[in-house]
Each structure stands twice: as C-alpha cells, then as structure tokens.
Amino acid sequence: MITIENFILITILSPLIVCVLTPFISKNTILRDFLGPIGGMISSWGALNIMSSALNNQNTTLEIIKIAEGISIGFDITPLGAIFGLVASFLWIFAAIYSVGYMRGNKEKNQTRFYAFYAIAVHAALCIAYASDLLTLFIFYEVLTFSTYPLVAHKQNEKAQKAGRLYMSILVGSSVILLLPAIIWVWVATGSLEMSQNGVLDGKLDGAYAPLLLAMFVFGIGKAALMPIHKWLPAAMVAPTPVSALLHAVAVVKAGVFTMLIVLTNVFGIDFLAKTGASEWLIWLASFTLLATSIIAIYKDDLKARLAYSTISQLSYITLGGALATSMATQGAALHIITHAAGKITLFFVAGALYVGAKITKISDLNGHGISAPLIFLAFFVGSLSIIGVPPMVGSWSKFFLMLGAADSGYVVVIGVFCISTILNAFYLMEIPARAFFFKKEKEINIKIPKLILIPTLITSFLTILLFFLIEPFQNLTSMIVSRI
C-alpha cells in the first residue's frame, strides 16, 4: 500500500528524475525521447491517486525542508491543486510524445537540453499544484519561470533572445517586485505562511488594505497574463510549439491562474472578498482583458499569435470567476482550468503540426488545405468548439458554471461579457477550419504530418469530447473547493 505522501513524491519527482536522467542518456536518442512519456505516465498515475484521496477528503502535509523557524518547503493536497496537478501531468504524456515528433520533424538542435528543461518545467508546475504554503508556491513559481527561459530562447537567434529577455523581465520583475512583498505582507499580517480553506486574512487585515494587497497579488502573478502584464505570452510564442502547447497553454499559464485562484480562495477567502468588495475592480479588469484580447486575436494573422491572445482571454475567464467571489463562479473557474487546457493544447498541437508538415504559420495561407490533411483540421475544429463552449465538448461545462456564478453574484453585465466573448471566440477560431475546408486553394502544398504528431493531437481532441461525459468527479472536486467554506 502506497501512502498519500509517497504519491505526492512520485508525482512531483518523476519529471525531476526525467530531467536528471536525460543528459546521461543523450547518446541513446530513442530512450531519451521516450523518457518523457514514461515519466508522464508515472506522474499522472500518482496524480490520479492524489485526486482520489482528495475526493475522499484525505489530506496530509509533507514537509521536505525546514529552512528556518516558520519557513519551510512542503506539500499537501487541496482539491484545486489535485485538479491542476492531474491536468499538468496527464497532458504532459501527450505533449512529450508530440514534442518527439516535432523536434525530429523539424530537426531542431540541442534536443537533450530541450527535453531536460521541459521536464523540469513540468516538475515546477506540479510542485506549485501541491504547494502547502505561500513560500513553496512562490519558490516553484520562480523555478518555473527560470526553467522555461531556455525553452523560449531555444532557437538562440536574435529574435528568440529578445523575446526571452522580455519574457523574463516581465515574469521575474512582476513576481519579485509585487508578488513577494504581497506574500510577506500576508506573513506579517497573519504570522504564518500557511493557507487555509476559508482564507487566512479575515480579521487579520484591515479591510481597507485588502484591495491594495489584492492588486499586489494580481499584478504580481504575471503568469495569469491579465492586462497590462500580458505581453510576455505572445512574446513566448517564438518557442518551439510543444513549449507553447504544454507550457504556454497549460502548465505555465495555468500555474498563474491556479495561484490566482488559490490566493482568492485560500488566502483572502471568498467571504472576505465578498464582505470587503476588494475584488470588484478585478471583475472589471478581467472583463476588459477578456474582451480586448479577443478582439486583438481577430486581427492576428499568425496562427500561434492568435492562439496566444485567445489564451489570455480564456485565462481571464478563470480570474473573473475567482473575482466574482461566489461558490458557483469559483467552481466554474476551477473547471475552466481543465476544459481550456484540453481544448487549447489541441489547437497548439495543430499549429505545430502545420508548421512541421508544411511550414505554414499564417492563417491566410491555410486556404483550401483542409482536404490534404482532414484529420488535423478536424481536431482543430473539435478543439475550437470546446473553447467556444458548444456541447458535447467539455468547454461547455465551465462556461455554464461561470455564467451561473455571474448570475449568482448579481453582476448581470458579466453574463453579457461571457456571451459577447463566446461570439468573438467563434469568430476568430472558426475562421481556421472554414478557410481550410471552404476556401479555394491558392497553391499546391504537400502537408506531411508525422504520426507522432498526429496521434497525440487526435487523442487530446477526443479528450475534449470524452471529458464532457466524465466531468462528474471533477465537478465533485471543484464543489469541495467552496463547499467547505
């Protein structure tokens, strides 16, 4: 019988072991390449078990290192963390297989380095998911930023280095200047770095300071990509597509919104937020980001850039859900972590497949190519429907709960925001399959998509349909985030 502590260790350590082993077996490329998927399977096995114990209300705290009195690195299980951990580790399996196809198909250099940092980024994301206190969260938040830099600047040309610098300066700058003092402020106010299900600040912090502290958190968590600190995400698109797919649609950005939700629910507590009205401005900021980036996305002809802006918009859904400070909205926000991850990773997989198969990066070059690669565009179509929120794709669930939450909170305008955004989503995402299938072909290109790319893409797109029917355990889990309050 393996204890919960050991499951946490298995989940977070397997990507780390993959990272450590990769340089040593770099000669044997087959072994090296498939270490990632294997690590992903072991890791998500652990994450599944953690999720089941979270469902059974079992909890544990695992202290790894005690740095000094009151400061330690430790892990525990929260419903939200169990969800994010499972999403990150499970999608890593497919992203790892996909990246083998992508790196080989593109004949990229420095593949060993790529796989090593890819694994350590997943490790950091999982540590964030199971972090038991704010300091552990912060530490691995930073590890995640630093481990993704070599991936963003992978091409090592002038453009990649410039983008890498922007990426680092925004993420490190915002987290160090705002997030760290915000965390320490909580530490000073409450006397500990612990978080709890009901929030820790009620009664410890003067309500008048709450909006300021919240602002420090919101703008300090740059990974959640709220305007005006969203610029790093489009810049990060110079990275190879597997990075954009797993990290900049799932692990990194979800770590951002996960941190945001944890702060809103477990540090402030939604009762405290509702009482002080501290998050009201956040509702408007998130709504604005949501709509503005959707509109920007329409004007982007570069496929990955469009997906990046779409991601920013979708992340704002989650922040918005948390800021509404009702149980239904929080539940919707937590579910959106899963549903958006499944949908968006598919879309990025397709973007990368088109690049490997035909070096297509622009949407306007897609005209009429649907027939030559029907499966890949079908996958894109399914993924898009999920993002838009059409049943029977899983994306419909989270939008449903978010809208209920908006109605619950009394901010009727927000329902309108969701509706408009849905229309905009449909507008900018549907253009791609529409061009591929219905427009006239301009030039003949032979699209050859490697199997290692095609299969993971099809699986994740199928996942968006499958999850629609399997949402119950996740829904139970998300209801636990708030029902204990």
Next chain:
Amino acid sequence: MIDILIKNLPIIVVLCPLMMSLLVVLIPNIFFSWALTTLSTFLTFIFSILLYQEIQIHSHISYALGKWMPPIGIEYIIDKVAIIPVIIISGISFLATIFAYKIMPEEIEKKSISKVYSLWLLAIAGLLGLVTTGDAFNLFVFLEISSLASVALVAMGAHKDKQALVAAYNYLIIGAVGATLYVIGVGLLYGVTGTLNMADLTNRIADLNNNRALIAGFGFMIIGIMVKAAVFPLHIWLPRAYAYAPSAVSVLLAATATKASLYILARILFSIFENSENLINNTLLFVILPLSLLAIFAGTIMAIYEKDIKRLLAHSSVAQIGYITLAFAIGTKASIAAGFIHMFNHAIIKGGLFIAITSIGFYIKKRVTINNLSGLGRERPITFFCFVICSLSLAGLPLTAGFISKLYLIKASISSDGIWIAILILMSSALSVVYLWKIIEVLWMREGKKIVKKENPTIYISLIIITFLNIYFGLDASLVVNGSFGAADKLIGDLK
C-alpha cells in the same frame, strides 16, 4: 591546557594572524610562506568556531588585556554580536588564502610574495581586532592596522596595472580622513566622559543628555566609520581599490573589510549610544535611511553601466552595503537581525563572485571587462556554473542564501509599516538582475576565443566551497537566522 586556551580565545583570535605575519615575512619561499599563511588562517578559523561554541554557553566573554581590569585596561569582548563578523572574517580569509596560492604568483613579483602574505595576515589581524576590542581607542589602532595593510595590498596590483597606485593612494587618503574623523570623535567623547571603554561609555553617556560635545563626537565617529564602511556617498575609494587590487586581495577585501566597519557602525548606533534615543532615531531616519536608499539605487545603476567586471561587482557591493545600513536604519529587532543575516550572506555571495570572475580573468591575462569575457563560460563550465549560482544568490532568488536575506529584510520593513521600502528594495534587486544577466549572457552566449591555458584545480576548491555555502544557507538558514536574531536581541535588548 584547553581551559587556558578557551579563556584566552578572544585575544588568541587576533594574535594568531598578527604573530604569524611577523614570521611569514622571514620566509622567502613562495610555497612555505603560503602554507604558513594558510595554517594561520585555518587556526584562526578553528579558534573562532571554538569561540562560537563558547558563546552558545556563556553568551558574553570578556578578556582583560594584561590583567588590567576594565574600564582602566583594554578589554576584549566577544558576545553574540561580535561573533558574527569574527566567523565571517576568519572563514572567508581562510578560503581566500587557499584561492591565493596559484593566482598570487601570477600577478605579483616573486620576490615580494612573502611580504604580501605578511601584509595579508596583518590586514586580517586588524579586522579581527576591530571587531573583538571593547575599547574605543584600541579600535582606532586596529582600524589603522587593517587600513594600512589593505592599502599596501591594493598597491601590489601595480605589478599588473600601474593604476593600482592611484587607487591605493585614494584609498589611503580617504581612509586616513575617515580614521581621523573617528579619532576626533573618540577624543571628544573621552573629553566629556573620561573613559574609552565602550561598556563604560554607554553608562556615562546616559547622564549626558544633549551635551553638545557628545553630539559632535557622535557625528565624527559615525562619519569616520561610514567612510570605512563605504556607505554612499563616502564610498568613492571602494570601486577603484577593488578593481585594481590583485585578484586574491579583491576577494579578501570585498568579502570582509566593509563588514567589520558595518559591525562597528551597528555597535556605535545601538550599543554605545543606546541611551541617547532621540539622537539615534534622528540619525537613523534622516541620515542613514535616505543614504541607504540612495546607495541601493546609485550602486545598482552604476553597476549596470559599468564595463569593468571587478568594478561592476564593487558598485554592486555599494548597493549591498546599502541594504545592510537600510536594515539598521529601520531600527527594529527584526530589521537589525536582517542586517546581520545579509552581512553574512553578502560575504559568501561577493566572495564567490569575485573568486569566479578573477579566476576567469586568470586565464585571459587582461583586465576583466565585459568584452574580454565572450564565450569564456563555455570554456570553463565549473567556474561559470558557480558564478551563476552566486549571481542568483545576489539577485535574491529562492533556494539561495541571498533569498533568505531579502525575505527577512522585506519582512522587517513591512512589519514596521514600510511597504514602500520593501517595494524599493525589490525593485533594486530586480534591477541587479540586469547587470548580472549581462555578464552571464556574454559568458555563455557569445562566441569567443579558445583558452589555451590548462585549468587549475586549486582555484576550484574555494570556489566550490563558497558556492556550496550559498546553496546550503539557502536551504538551511536556521544557523544564520538564529545567530542574527541573537545578535539583534543583544544589541537592542528588550527596548523594542
């Protein structure tokens, strides 16, 4: 036997390098003079460890020199505060001596090596005396011993670059002005109180509220020490001295010299003048606090625009000294503890950075400027790796020692309602990433020449130890944190 040793430890710590320095000068052989120096610094380090253990039991050790009882005679005091700089100085000087073995003969004429080691030990003895003495005038003596020895050491850089003479001259003049100011202050204090013993001074000052001579004396002392501690804007001697000194000397000075003076500053502010609360609070608020903030930003910005790497690190030291004085300026127990934590951590960080950079410079045989470093990181991966770790530590990233200092400094400033100070501190530490990143990028990303010279393993010993310390004290900081809180406790007692 052991008993006698332990009873005399406070003076032995100072005498060991002092006596050895007289011996070393007589040995012309390069290896033996180095070996004796290493032995002496090693013994000093062991003695200070013994002292540390002794402090855990007795918490205050007083030693009356020549059995002349204080306050008449000269007293040596080791308590929970003094032990911190003692450990820093003895530990770092041991590592720096190991590092010096190969690099010293490269930069200095062979025939003067034993003299250099003699000066080296003299400087260490001066610094140790500075922090152990309990007598205000004796402190001046050690201040001069360490300064003059350091000036001579800096001047030794002239073999490689004649500019070192100018740097040493600057250091000499400014240092002498600082020392003079300090001694004038001591004179004034002696005039009004009639004592030189620090503990005695504390008691007698209590009866002399608002005495003009006292205030003037305080001002002179503080400014004199601030010159020595390179508190902005009295730091102008420091960048040149660090840049043109021989490599090993840069390491020694950067990691230890200013720490001793900062400790003296804390002693004057919180121990000798603890009873003149108004005076101290005004000084902290209107002098030390603004100067520290200026130092933090000026040092960082100058470092960003600097091309010469040793000078760049020196500017960064000015900023880091600013953090320490800022911590003192906030003036709560938590913040003073944070100051001591950073004092310790900065010593291992800057020591590591200087060792890494000068050992890369060792291969290129030129002044270490940004452009000379292209691609050298890839040639010397171990050195580069250590440099990166120490840089991360300097920038205060998690899991390194530097993070612990930042954490406690920010916590202290937030708990005394200074959230804006916290944000300023963090902004400057984010800025410090800019200049560190500049170096790392050049070292790793740019194409450069191949190094013909073979690697020298002796350089790595101290580098790896010090890098390890940077990580170790980031993961298990309880030793440093408890020690510093003990020191802060002792300094401002139950007042706040």
